[in-house]
Amino acid sequence: MNKKITILFFVALFLWACYETEVSFKSLINGFADVNFFISEMFPPDFSEVSKVFPDFITTLKMAFVSTFYGAFLAYPIAILAANTVTKTKFLNVFFRVFLNLVRTIPDLLLAALCVALFGANPFAGIIALSFFSFGIISKLLYESLESLDENSLDPIRAVGGSWLSKIKYGIAPAVLPQFLSYCLYVFEINIRAAAIIGLVGAGGIGTWLNINFDLGQYNKISSLLLTLFLIVATIDFISSKIRKRLTDS
Amino acid sequence: MKPFLKIENISKKYPNSKKHALFDFDLNIFPGEIIAVVGKSGSGKSTFLRCVNGLTKTSSGNIYFKEKNTKSMSSKEYRKYRTNIGFIFQNYNLQNRISVLDNVLTGLLGQRNPLMTTFGLWSKQDKEKGKSILVEMGLGQHVNKRADQLSGGEKQRVSIARALIQNPKIILADEPVASLDPPTAKKILDDLKAKCKKRKIAVVINLHDVEMALRYSDRIVGLRNGEKVWDSPSSEATEESFKQIYQKDE
Ligand SMILES: Nc1ncnc2c1ncn2[C@@H]1O[C@H](COP(=O)(O)OP(=O)(O)O)[C@@H](O)[C@H]1O
């Protein structure tokens, strides 16, 4: 009885959501027709320009890497200041927690568009946007790891009168290092995709070519670029998830 | 001889707790003596030790170190005070992901320049001292291993080494062998006693095993519901005294 009501409730909720967001089967089917058109246009992929734009793939990877690095570099100290297990100053904890929440409320694409407006359509703008984005994710994850640390593990350092820096170096840093590295790899994976996408708003890298070919209607070139990107992303995801697994197992 | 550490009427009530964990507790500690604190689980043994070195704040009462009230110490003086106290935890509380030697060196964190130690810059003397204490504890072949590769007994030896390197006036040991098998426990207590007697370090050791307490201590203190109910040389402790300490509450 109870179960039936629950199911009914969710079905009603679903229908209401569809209505509110104007999802209809008609538009879905129309959409499929368009997809059909794109797919047929995309095949066979035209790989003739992939080698020409290869440096831009590298640019995208570099953007992803550098932004992950900057993001992590900023996230580490801020997460430490926000975590009350490490930093015992309530005011700092609250201040940086609010700051972290604010950073994460900014949508990535808006951030990218903003950076392009500020710094022009180039990889630098992309790197700034992605660094912010990486900072948001890594600091949040790291902050949660730090908050869940067993505070008793710091007792030996407190007991001998060790400083705040000592606690970080000998208590906290070794304890969260595997998780921290794992978060960085994870964000790097996301960043490669994100770096390609924000290229669409002009932030450099391979996204620029996706954009150009889209405007020219050369969908078979787009498909070759997407396939290449897919290969790169899949390879890196594969290696990175292997490393992450090893990190968190030990 | 004069006591170097005077504990005067200390009480502890934890927030959200109705009764005192420790009530009106007095103890004078003389150089080089070994005091066993016995009592049922929950009688306040850990609370007492943690109050002595400030891991837990007392609710009232005073602690004098060499005639100086710890409450009137500046934070710098208090840090200095803490360097005189080694602490041994029941669960060892080592940092698993750093080397055995680095774990031992953390005992010196309150006595060395925080900036230097944060960059891992320890003097040659400190490192040599750490190694020689590890050799003395029978861990010569484990110096550079990661701490989590050791057995429970070996870990507790490392934590004894970490306390010894401080050159402390006193070591507080909170049920140091409760997680170890009896033969290992006995060896470790033998060693702890020998090393401390040799260096004239006073020891306060929480034990719940009466026989061990009698065998390793010069003096026995009994705790019951947070209150001291016995204090005598170990040679004068009788069946009767233990009955009193361990009797059921009406
Ligand atoms: N952090 C704490 N917060 C609240 N109550 C505590 C805390 N630590 C200990 N207690 C309580 O204080 C009393 C004494 O505990 P403890 O000192 O750990 O005794 P023992 O070490 O003899 O087992 C117990 O009733 C225990 O539940």
Ligand SMILES: [Mg+2]
């Ligand atoms: Mg205890």
